Amino acid sequence: MRPTLPIPNAFLLIARFGPLRWLWAVLCGLLLLSGWSAAATTPPGPEKPLTVSARQEEVLILPPNYSVLEDPGGRMTLTDVQLGVNAARFVAGSSISTNMQHPGAAYWLRLTVQAHGPQPQHWYLELYDSHLSDVVFFPDATDPASAVHTGADQSFLSRPYSYKNFLLRLPLRADQTQTYYLRLQANSKTSFLARLRTEQGLVERFQQEYGLLGGFYGILLIMVVYNLCLYFFTHEQTYLRYVLYVLSCSLVFLSEDGLGFQYLWPDHPWFNQLVIISSAPLLLLTFSYYARHFLDAPQRLPHYDPWVRNVVLLSAAALLLDALWWQSDLSFWLYLLPYGMLFVAALRVWRGGFRPARFFLLSHTLVVVSVGFLILRKLGIDTFTNTFTVYSMNAAFVLEVVILSYALGEKIKGIQDATLRAQQRLVKQLRKKHEVQEQLVEQLRQNDELKDQLNTELEGLVAQRTEELRQQGETIAAQNRELLQANGLLALQSAAIEKLNGDLQRDLQKAQAARVLAQEVDFGEFSQIYPDKDTCLSYLADLKWAQGYHCRKCGHDNFCEGREPHSRRCTRCRYVESATAYTLLQKCKFPIVKAFYAVFLLHTHKGNYPAQELSRVLDLRRATCWSFSQKVLEAMRRQAAEATEDDSWTDLLLDDTAADADEAGEEDVAAAPVLARKVETWAGKAKTSEKKVG
Structure with a gap:
């Protein structure tokens, strides 16, 4: 692609209809030659200059404001891309994809910035994607030695400013237009989204962004500690699975926003790459591990749950392979399929009468919306790119962990309510049993009263009869002695x-x-008493040694079981005596x-x-x-x-x-x-x- 110089339409009209068409042709030729000479010294690019002024605090770099040159081999230098042939190959960002389509290739970005008036504050270029493996910034296009070299594959200390994103200072001069070059490389398809900010804008951005992120991670930490304590007190496995899920969420966000690389492992870029690759499959595994247990999928969906489990395992393995080797565009579908199946499982469980599933569906919907914003941002679509959409995923996950925690509490409360209802039914049964026992005690008391009444009446009759006998005894006093003798x-x-x-x-x-x-009994009745040989030998042995065992050889009293049934072996001389011997x-x-x-x-x-x-x-x-x-x-x-x-x-x-x-x-x-x-x-x-x- 060769550089061209636009010619005003008015010149063409005059040259076509004016009487001095030859003169105008010469003037146009001179103008074209001057354009070519200017292009040989400072080749104009297809990008539109980005205008900044002192009244602005930040400017979003749109695709028309930069041009891109792809270097598949990654061997071109700043001098090579400034040559006429390579300089003409720069393509406007608005005419190509807004992200890197070929991971591993080098992409040169050319950015032209025009400063209007004096600039009391410094301007900084912020690259949104912190996963760029190699970033080389040339603040002076004529001096390759002024390059600033950093990237995710290098230590965090290589960055000129301690910030989670790549921050590069632009040396702008008042009322001047300057061209800057960026050489970018990435292991994944990242976007070219960037923004210019002043010092004041950066300070406000730092305070707002780091404050929100601190609150976000603080909430996650509180939820982890709270649910971990609940697990230790209740030993409910769902709390532990929830803690693992929140920890994997934290790992994903630490790798996504770059705070993990900034504060936790700044000297280990290889570990940062490992976290970036493994955090997404880990999140998928822990989420499915928690969601299936929370929804009681193995019990409520016994035929559907094995499919969900297998799809999750295969998707996690495919995500890991895609991040390491394939570098394909299937990662979105590898996420969508298992999450969609879990969403369907939650919907079926909710329709089956499990009320806590509605909170799961609500939190899942919020996360899906935030993931949609993330996909648009990854694809370079800036329609919804603002502070809210950039951190909508953080907010969605905060709401999700809070909602899921509440849902988990409601589930445990439901279990406790069911247990309480069962206990109440048991108490009612015990109360009825107690009432029956009281009735039985009352019946026994009435029986005792009736017995006492009968005893009293009987005693009265006995006393009456005794009195009658005494009176009769007076009449038979003469016969008393005879009765006494007869009694003797x-x-x-x-x-x-x-x-x-x-x-x-x-x-x-x-x-x-x-x-x-x-x-005399017959043999059949006798066989019922002594049915077999073992019974007879056992009876004979008990009869034979009823007074204790004494060895017939040495007189020893200790024995052990012999090889034959119910035989005894002397522990001293090893003499074996059967049950039938000497009988x-x-x-x-x-x-x-x-x-x-x-x-x-x-x-x-x-x-x-x-x-x-x-x-x-x-x-x-x-x-x-x-x-x-x-x-x-x-x-x-x-x-x-x-x-x-x-x-x-x-x-x-x-x-x-x-x-x-x-x-x-x-x-x-x-x-x-x-x-x-x-x-x-x-x-x-x-x-x-x-x-x-x-």
């Missing part, structure tokens, strides 16, 4: 009868016990339950039970039954001398002589006569008991 005899007879009744009762109990022990059932080859029943039958029938019948009942071979019955009979013969009427069939189980006889091969048959006499004694006592009972 009756008392003696009563004592004798009581003694006889006691003896009869004891005999009856013994007879009943004998009948129970002598009662009648030692070396028994058929089931122990049947052996128990065989002993019971033989004991009940006093040994007179045929082996053939025993074989049929137990379903065993006749030889086996005969052999075992002989073994039981031998045990009964050995115990016949000490046998009593109360002996049980279980006493035969502990007969260990049979085991010794099996080992030694000897038999003891000397007790047969004694057994016969004992059997006769048992039979006689049983008949006597049956007669007494009859």
Whole structure:
């Protein structure tokens, strides 16, 4: 694009219709040549000069007031852009986009400022976007050494003035027009919005802006501390999630307005870039983390909530990748989709009857409006660019945290009200129960009164009857001695009868016990008492070691469980003794339950039970039954001398002589006569008991 010189339309009309058209053609040619010579020394730009005067305190730099030259490689110097070819490539800001379309490329801005009259105050150029990675300002277009170099990629101390935005001083002279050059680079699509301010305007701006920001961060800090204290007192997770959300909001604003870089990490520009990249995804995650829990989305929207959670996670990851590598224009949609889904979730929950959701919708709407202003400002649209719109997002977030805090309080209050209503219902139930108890107590009191009344009447009747007896006693005084003697005899007879009744009762109990022990039951009923081998072994072990355990090898008293069921192992000599060892059932080859029943039958029938019948009942071979019955009979013969009427069939189980006889091969048959006499004694006592009972 070559520089051109505008020619007045009047010259063209005169040259076309006047008689001296050749003379005018020569004059126009001279004028054109002078224009080209002037362009060779100081090339005029397509931008309009920006006029400032002492009466102004600030001037907004509009797109027509500056021109832009894009340097994709970023290798051009001030001398290169002032050359005729490159100088002609400057394009007016009104004819191109108002933001940097290619992150990483260098953009040269040329600004022409015309001062009217004396300037008692210095003028400063303020760049609104504090995320410019590299800023080089040339206050003197003829001296590259006068450049001021700063940017977000450098330490905050590199800035000429300690201010959150980039502030550059313009050396203006009275009634002169000066051209300034700016070389800008950014890692994202930032705008060219800037403003000229005087010293007085800057002071007022500083006081107003920093005061508002201080109040803004103070409110956020108060909300964080307040809700953190509520969390520690109530242990409600929603307060902690709210605190995380407010902290992420603070981080976003600290990175957006530059106060974090100015006060918190001024010597760490890499950390500032990290905060800028990660604050937005972190805000999205914490907001969804809080909003879903506040709205009870997992319980109220069980099918919709997993979609929201997955979209939020994918959007946060995509935002991070877009900020690091892609550098695309999708970030707006990556924000819009999850926030829109959360807004829809809040709307559905509110329509479902959850009243605190209306505060969430209100605060969300305010934030959406402020974000709209931010997007317009990022796109370079200055239609609504003023102090209110610039800080509308701060105000919206302040209102949001306050409204959400109130909504959270209303939610907790709703929970408390529900709990209180439940407690009131419980109190009513307890009150009704107490009334019933009072009625019961009153009924008991009335019953006691009625009982006392009946006792009183009975005592009166007794007293009346006593008086009658006394009167009758006077009439039978002569027979009193006979009655006393009869009473004495009756008392003696009563004592004798009581003694006889006691003896009869004891005999009856013994007879009943004998009948129970002598009662014959079938194998099915017997199996209900001793159903399996483990039960029989357990009973036999308890019977065998009822007096305590003593090792048969070393006499030690301590034992532990053996490998076999209900066996015992000596802890000293390691000798293992089973439950059947040294008993009648030692070396028994058929089931122990049947052996128990065989002993019971033989004991009940006093040994007179045929082996053939025993074989049929137990379903065993006749030889086996005969052999075992002989073994039981031998045990009964050995115990016949000490046998009593109360002996049980279980006493035969502990007969260990049979085991010794099996080992030694000897038999003891000397007790047969004694057994016969004992059997006769048992039979006689049983008949006597049956007669007494009859």
